[in-house]
């Protein structure tokens with residue numbers, strides 16, 4: 748952040764009335780970025796099953812997800828930072844789901860939409876993944892088979908609160924763990 752400590756710029760004074768200490772802008776920028784991210788979520792929906800109807804309903808005019816700054820679905824994971832996993836995930840869908848997740852912008856968040864995506868639902872069998880967190884880190888779990896739009900919006904608002912507070916996403920936690928493990932390994 749070169750140039751932040753510009754004592755001739757006449758900016759707000761630091762403690763004691765002097766020039767702002769170096770790094771002042773960084774600490775204030777974080778909440779600003781969190782606020783901007785919170786209200787500009789770009790979504791990619793990975794839709795596989797019947798929960799899709801409820802997802803479409805939530806996106807349409809009556810429930811109007813656009814009110815929450817989460818209006819525009821992206822058609823490429825490279826342009827999205829929130830992944831909605833909507834419906835049942837079977838084992839052979841795991842690799843493409845992981846690949847899509849890896850291709851997304853960073854930082855990124857994941858929402859499990861409905862009981863199937865959260866824990867496998869009533870498909871307790873050989874073919875169904877018992878929750879997407881077996882494949883990718885998940886930030887928000889929305890229960891219901893399918894969840895009602897109110898529940899979906901509640902899940903979205905929980906995610907926004909988390910982002911607004913500046914909490915780490917599960918993706919960021921994973922990155923930190925990997926960095927710490929790499930450091931330990933030398």
Ligand code: SF4
Pocket residue numbers: 796797798833834835861862863864868891892893894
């Ligand atoms: S949670 Fe229910 S509605 Fe949603 S995909 Fe599973 S079976 Fe279908």
